[in-house]
Amino acid sequence: MIRRSSLFALTWLAAAALHAAEPPLVLRLPGAADRAIAPESLLGRDARDVRLEDAEGGVKVFHGTPLLAVLEKNGLDLRTMAGERKTAAEVVLATARDGYTAVFSVGEQRMNPAKPRVLHVVEYAARPQPDNEGPVRLIVYGDVVRSAYGLARIELKVLADNARDTRK
Numbered sequence: 001m002i003r004r005s006s007l008f009a010l011t012w013l014a015a016a017a018l019h020a021a022e023p024p025l026v027l028r029l030p031g032a033a034d035r036a037i038a039p040e041s042l043l044g045r046d047a048r049d050v051r052l053e054d055a056e057g058g059v060k061v062f063h064g065t066p067l068l069a070v071l072e073k074n075g076l077d078l079r080t081m082a083g084e085r086k087t088a089a090e091v092v093l094a095t096a097r098d099g100y101t102a103v104f105s106v107g108e109q110r111m112n113p114a115k116p117r118v119l120h121v122v123e124y125a126a127r128p129q130p131d132n133e134g135p136v137r138l139i140v141y142g143d144v145v146r147s148a149y150g151l152a153r154i155e156l157k158v159l160a161d162n163a164r165d166t167r168k
Contacts, residue, residue: 023152024036024037024038024039025037025038025039025120025135025136025151025152025153025154026152026153026154027070027071027074027153027154027155028153028154028155028156029071029074029075029076029156030156030157030158032075035074037070037074037136037154039122039134039135039136040122042064042065042070042120042121042122042136043063043065043122044065046065046066046069046070046073047063047064047065048063048064048065048066048119049061049062049063049125050062050063050064050119050121050139052139052141060124061124061125062119062121062122062124062125062137062139063121063122063124063125064119064120064121064122064137064139065119065120066109066113066116066118066119066120067092067094067104067109067116067118067119067120067138067154068106068109068110068113068116068118069116070120070154071092071106071109071154071156076106076156078106078110084110085162086162087106087107087110088106088107088162089158089159089160089161089162090105090106090156090157090158090159091103091104091105091106091156091157091159092104092105092106092109092154092155092156092157093153093154093155093157094138094146094148094151094153094154095148095151095152095153095154095155096138096148096149096150096151096152097150097151097152098149098150100148101148102138102140102145102146102147102148103146104118104146106156117140117141117142117143118138118139118140118141118146119138119139119140119141120136120137120138120151121136121137121138121139122134122135122136122137132149132150133149133150134149134150135150136150136151137149137150137151138151
C-alpha cells in the first residue's frame, strides 16, 4: 500500500512539474498589460466542483473557477451601472495552445452568475489534468464545441463603445 501511495505521489509531482513548464495562461484586458494567471490561483475562494457526465455515463469531477469570476478578479467592473453599460458590448476570446478559439459575450456570462456555464478547470478531483488537457481547461456546460483544452489566452475585446450619450 505504501508503494502504491508513493507511486501515486511521484506521478502527481511529475505531472505538476510538466504543467509548471507550460507557459502560463495569459489574460488580456483593453488598456492593461497582459497578466499571467497561475493555475493554482483558479483554485481559490471562487472555485467550485464541476461534475460532467462522459459519453459512457460516468461522472468526472473537476475543480475550477467561473470565467466571470476570473474577469472580475482581474479588474472587469460588473458591479456598477457604468460597468454594465461598458461590458454589454464586450466579448471574451478563449484561445487554446493549438489555436482553437471560442467566443463568449460578457452578457451571456452575466445572465446567471449563480449557475455559471463557462468554467476554468485546473484539476480533476484530487489530481492534475493529463498533459494534453491542462494545465487550464475551459469547460462549457451544454456546449462541448466551445470547450477548450490547454487554454493559453483569454482576451477581452470591445465591439462597441456604449458610453452614455451626452447630447441634449
